Structures are given as structure tokens and as C-alpha cells.
Amino acid sequence: MAPQAREFELVDQSLLRRMLIFALPIMAMNVLQLLFNAADMVVVGRFSGSHALAAVGATGSLINLIVTLFMGLSVGTSVVVAQDYGAGNPDAISRSVHTSMAISVFNGLVVMVAGLLVCERLLGVMGTPEDIIELSALYIRIYFLGLPASMIYNFGAAILRAIGDSRRPMYYLTISGIVNVIFNLIFVIVFDMSVAGVAWATVISQYLAMVMILACLVRSEGAIRLRWHLLRVDREKLKDITKVGLPAGLQSLLFSISNVLIQSAVNSFGSAVVAARSTAGNVEGFVSTAMNAYYNAAITFTGQSVGAKKYDQIDSIAKVCTVLIFTTWIVLGGVTLFFGRALLGFYTTNAEVIDIGMVHMKITMATYFTCGIMSVFPGLTRAMGYSILPMLSTLIGACLMRIVWLVTVFAWYPTFAVLFWCYPVTWAIAGAGQIASFFYARRQVLKRAELEDEDGDDTKAPGLPQTAAAR
Numbered sequence: 001m002a003p004q005a006r007e008f009e010l011v012d013q014s015l016l017r018r019m020l021i022f023a024l025p026i027m028a029m030n031v032l033q034l035l036f037n038a039a040d041m042v043v044v045g046r047f048s049g050s051h052a053l054a055a056v057g058a059t060g061s062l063i064n065l066i067v068t069l070f071m072g073l074s075v076g077t078s079v080v081v082a083q084d085y086g087a088g089n090p091d092a093i094s095r096s097v098h099t100s101m102a103i104s105v106f107n108g109l110v111v112m113v114a115g116l117l118v119c120e121r122l123l124g125v126m127g128t129p130e131d132i133i134e135l136s137a138l139y140i141r142i143y144f145l146g147l148p149a150s151m152i153y154n155f156g157a158a159i160l161r162a163i164g165d166s167r168r169p170m171y172y173l174t175i176s177g178i179v180n181v182i183f184n185l186i187f188v189i190v191f192d193m194s195v196a197g198v199a200w201a202t203v204i205s206q207y208l209a210m211v212m213i214l215a216c217l218v219r220s221e222g223a224i225r226l227r228w229h230l231l232r233v234d235r236e237k238l239k240d241i242t243k244v245g246l247p248a249g250l251q252s253l254l255f256s257i258s259n260v261l262i263q264s265a266v267n268s269f270g271s272a273v274v275a276a277r278s279t280a281g282n283v284e285g286f287v288s289t290a291m292n293a294y295y296n297a298a299i300t301f302t303g304q305s306v307g308a309k310k311y312d313q314i315d316s317i318a319k320v321c322t323v324l325i326f327t328t329w330i331v332l333g334g335v336t337l338f339f340g341r342a343l344l345g346f347y348t349t350n351a352e353v354i355d356i357g358m359v360h361m362k363i364t365m366a367t368y369f370t371c372g373i374m375s376v377f378p379g380l381t382r383a384m385g386y387s388i389l390p391m392l393s394t395l396i397g398a399c400l401m402r403i404v405w406l407v408t409v410f411a412w413y414p415t416f417a418v419l420f421w422c423y424p425v426t427w428a429i430a431g432a433g434q435i436a437s438f439f440y441a442r443r444q445v446l447k448r449a450e451l452e453d454e455d456g457d458d459t460k461a462p463g464l465p466q467t468a469a470a471r
């Protein structure tokens with residue numbers, strides 16, 4: 001009777017509590033990251049002017065375009081390590097950890113070199129306004145020097161989250177972020193370095209975070225301990241990580257391409273609209289970062305459940321994720337709209353930029369729950385071992401439809417308000433695709449469970465390991 005009671009407990013209110021306990025440190029970490037990024041923009045906007053603010057803001061889409069494909073492999077790390085941990089296989093966990101960290105080093109160097117070689121040319125192709133393109137190029141060249149450190153940190157954090165530890169990555173990011181803000185103030189205000197100052201501050205903080213996450217893994221006990229002499233690529237684990245991570249990375253890449261196209265359209269309206277979209281997007285990021293925390297929770301809880309063959313928990317995890325998405329949208333979305341002008345005022349005193357930023361926020365916040373569905377449900381599907389379906393949903397629902405919007409609706413009514421409407425429309429379409437993908441993957445997993453029962457499979461694990469995620 002005890003196992004049955006415990007199984008019931010896993011799908012009642014305690015699951016909501018445990019997922020929140022796991023997600024809140026990630027949310028806090030993401031919010032802190034946004035605050036530190038906001039500090040970059042606030043410092044440069046306040047002390048170097050709106051052109052410098054627009055120059056930093058104009059680089060975001062391009063940075064994501066170059067980085068996301070490789071960073072997406074860290075999703076594969078989260079899923080594979082979580083499944084190995086749920087299955088209670090120390091050898092598999094160790095091979096996954098060392099393969100992941102080897103991948104992170106290689107990816108970081110590749111992305112850094114690629115970024116340095118093509119960033120300035122791509123800024124020109126995107127139609128970055130002439131009055132900010134030189135500053136944007138300077139910022140992005142310095143920024144990419146920190147990419148190896150950022151890649152290593154993100155893969156290391158993915159390993160810790162996969163075993164249920166979402167707190168230590170938050171601590172490390174907090175420390176590095178405080179250092180980032182301090183150097184921002186010193187470089188920009190004291191040394192008058194403008195965009196170069198915030199870029200160098202970011203690079204320094206990224207390498208500090210890398211050192212802390214590596215020290216954590218080296219000092220860890222058990223299977224996740226990083227041993228330098230074991231740092232190599234295991235072919236089987238590389239295949240498993242790539243199977244999940246590559247489609248996730250391609251999804252992010254395709255998403256970034258569509259955002260680059262939108263950024264190009266934004267650039268056509270001049271630096272004021274560029275600055276407005278950048279600041280509004282930064283404020284809205286505090287809502288999306290909560291959704292990202294639920295995405296990580298979905299991966300870890302579902303991955304461990306699949307690894308332990310506790311397939312009946314998948315529905316409960318999905319329901320909790322849905323409740324969290326709608327609650328976050330209502331609370332944080334409402335706060336964002338109510339205090340919108342004041343929040344934008346932290347970044348700039350330019351009235352035109354604030355007015356345009358409010359147009360952006362009113363359009364996007366009204367239906368932001370669709371963005372949450374589009375962002376979180378892929379975590380459930382990928383953790384079940386299906387990564388192609390979420391990629392296709394995003395490709396068709398978001399990327400392709402955004403291009404269609406640009407060449408039809410926006411071409412017919414070329415205003416920045418019409419341009420901003422492409423976000424909620426494509427979020428809704430992609431979100432519907434992600435829900436359909438989840439139900440397909442769920443049906444396949446349950447069919448597999450039925451076949452295992454018919455074959456008399458007695459290897460079914462008794463339950464989730466009692467990690468921080470499962471407690």
C-alpha cells in the first residue's frame with residue numbers, strides 16, 4: 001500500500017509545491033540575469049545616451065542567432081542526465097557529464113570564432129542604423145570573447161538542474177552578476193568606456209561564473225563529479241545528447257532567424273523604435289524568464305519520471321505546468337502593464353521611446369500566456385524523447401508564419417504596431433502545435449509502457465530518486 005500512497009502523492013498538490021521549489025531558484029537566477037542585463041542597458045542609456053542604448057539593444061537578435069544552435073545542445077544534456085539519474089545509472093551519468101563538458105568547450109570556441117568573423121557583416125545585412133552600427137559592432141566583438149565561458153557555465157548548470165539542484169547555479173550567477181554591475185559602473189561612469197565598458201564587464205562576469213561552476217562539479221560527490229582525465233566524448237552519449245539537443249538548437253536557431261528578420265524591420269523605423277523595442281523586450285523578459293523556469297522544471301521532472309519508468313506522472317506534470325503558466329501571465333503580466341511607463345523610465349528619459357515601448361508591451365502582454373505554452377510544453381515533449389516535433393511546431397507556427405506576416409500583413413500596413421502584432425499571432429499558432437506534439441509523444445510513451453507490461457517487464461523502477469527535484 002505504501003507505494004500506491006506515494007504514487008498518489010506525486011500527482012496531488014505536493015507536485016505543485018515540489019516543482020515550485022525547483023523552479024523558483026531558476027526563476028530567481030533568470031530574473032537576476034535580466035536585472036544584470038538591464039543594468040547594462042540602464043547604465044549605458046543613462047550615462048552614454050539613447051544611441052549607445054540602441055547600439056546594445058540592436059545586437060540581441062544577432063547574438064542569439066549565432067549562439068542558440070550550440071547552446072541548444074545543453075537541453076540534450078538536461079534530458080539525458082535526468083533520465084540517467086532517474087534510472088539510477090552512475091556510469092551513464094558520468095559519461096553524460098564528461099561528454100557534455102567536452103562539447104561545451106568545443107562549442108564555445110567555435111561560436112566565439114564564428115561570431116568574431118561574421119558579426120559586423122551581419123549587422124550591416126540587418127540594416128542596423130548607420131548612427132549606431134559602429135557602436136554595435138564594437139559591443140558584439142568584445143561580447144563574443146566571453147562565449148566560451150558562457151557555454152561552459154550553461155552546460156554545467158544544465159547538469160546540476162538535471163539532478164534537481166537549481167540553487168547553486170543561481171548563487172553563482174548572483175555573484176557574477178554583482179561583479180558585472182560593479183564593473184559596468186566603473187567602466188562606463190569612471191572611465192567613460194560606453195558600450196565597450198558594459199561589454200567588458202559582461203565578459204569578466206561570464207568567466208567568473210565559469211570558474212565557479214567548474215569548481216562545483218570538480219568538488220561534487222558521486223557520478224556528476226568532473227574528473228579532468230575523463231573529459232572526453234563518449235559516442236553513445238553524444239548521440240543521445242545530440243538527438244535531443246540538436247533539434248532544440250535548430251528550433252532556437254530558426255526562431256532567432258525570424259527574430260533577426262523582425263529586427264531588420266524594426267531597424268527600418270530608426271534608432272528610437274530600436275531602443276523602444278529593446279527596452280520593452282527587456283521588461284517583458286521578466287515574465288518570459290518565469291516561463292523558462294517552468295520549462296527547465298518540465299524537463300527535469302519528466303526526464304526523471306521517464307528514466308524511472310513512472311509514465312503516469314507525465315499528465316500531472318503537464319497540468320501543473322499549465323497552471324503555473326496562466327498564474328504567471330495573470331500576475332506578472334498585469335504588473336508589467338500597470339507599471340509599464342515607470343519600468344521603461346528606468347532605461348531612458350526619452351518620451352518617444354517610452355511611448356513606443358508601451359505600444360509594444362500592450363500588444364504582447366495581452367496574450368502572453370500563448371508564449372508560455374509555446375515555451376514550456378516543448379520541455380515536456382523533449383523529456384519524453386521526442387525533440388523533432390517541438391522543432392517543427394516552432395518552425396511552422398513561429399518562424400514560417402512570422403515571415404509570412406512580414407511579407408503580407410506588414411507589407412500592406414507598414415507600421416511598428418502591425419509589426420509587433422506578429423508576436424502574439426505566431427505564439428498562438430506555435431503554442432497549438434506544441435500542445436499537439438505533447439499529446440502525440442504522451443500517447444507513444446503510454447503505448448510503450450503497455451507493451452512493457454504485456455511482455456512482463458519487471459525492471460520498472462519503484463519511483464523517482466529522492467533528489468531535490470523529487471522531494
